[in-house]
Amino acid sequence: MMTELVVITGMSGSGKSIALHALEDAGYFCVDNLPPELLQPFIALEDQRRGRKIAIAMDVRSGESLPQLPLLLQGLRDRGLSLRLLFLDASDHTLVRRFSETRRRHPLSLQPDTNGHHTLMQAIQHERELLGDLRERSHVIDTSFLRPAQLLAAVKDLIALPTAQLTLVFESFAFKRGITLDADYLFDVRMLPNPHYEPDLRPLTGRDQPVIDFLDAQPPVQLMLEQIADFVRTWLPALARDHRSYVTVAIGCTGGQHRSVYLVEKLAALFGDEWQTLRRHRELDVRQD
Structure with a gap:
């Protein structure tokens, strides 16, 4: 049986961990922050185990290997893998508010600019540039106005549908x-x-x-x-x-x-x-x- 794969990506602070929890509740084996270079070996291993439902979260934490991801995903799709690609997004205002409320650092804020630092807004804009290609290839869910329970329901509704049709x-x-x-x-x-x-x-x-x-x-x-x-x-x-x-x-x-x-x-x-x-x-x- 071929592995069924859902890849969750998107902006930091957009709710990817909540989406991953929804998939875990739906019976998916979930992996957070798998490096892109390990994607194909991981899927090959799962296929040897007769396949199961897999959900993987991948984002800018992957660093320099992130640009490999679109080509790797296309290769898996060309092999006939059942693949869904979901991109979680939110407005800049919402992302800034969420980071301020949680007091967490944005992953890209650790990478200094020419002046030796990144503001939060600079980090968000840089992340949008890095993820632009993935966003174009994905189904986008805007979480700006969604509470966690609503995001959970939206993800479960999507994965409940067959993948063969639009x-x-x-x-x-x-x-x-x-x-x-x-x-x-x-x-x-x-x-x-x-x-x-x-x-x-x-x-x-x-x-x-x-x-x-x-x-x-x-x-x-x-x-x-x-x-x-x-x-x-x-x-x-x-x-x-x-x-x-x-x-x-x-x-x-x-x-x-x-x-x-x-x-x-x-x-x-x-x-x-x-x-x-x-x-x-x-x-x-x-x-x-």
Whole structure:
């Protein structure tokens, strides 16, 4: 049996240890900070043991060997290995706050610049440059607004799906709390009629029937739904042929409660019969946690 591998990478402070715990709970054998040069021998050893589910965290702690990782992962994929590559990210502001709260040093802060030191922000920016190629090849999870339990659930939802097909992720968010970092495509729907201004609808969400009925009756909302669906439907086959594992479509409104939630639910229902789909509601998930 071929080994099943999940590689967790991403920014320092983005929650990689939490994601690794989620995989351990799901039955994966987990290894943190495996040097890239040991990846292929390690996988070969696991294959001799008849294979099992493996999760490995790899990041800038690998130092000078990190640039080898994309080529090594492609070689494993070419061999037919079942491989998922997840990249955890967060906004610069969130990362700075997390390091300040924990009083931990950033791994790259130990590498001095020409003046003999790295500020935290310099270290974060340098890390983004080093990880840029890996980010482009991965499914990105923005943890800026996620609590640990929400990140655990997101990772478990992803690994529960078969790897053979492209997975389509629809995500709602609030512009007032910041743009999500994990979107491949992002649509702004703040110009649509807003249930927030209807007193009876204000406390409800886009999953509640009165809000659904209200938005169903709005021609601009239905036109937006049709046009987003047409765009996604047009380009998904090409993305699948390009060997993409995940495509994230983010829908943003002002508060992330009504319009974006409604559209995510509608789109997930439209595409659910043909494609593997997941739906996320960033603001609702935060409220309900």
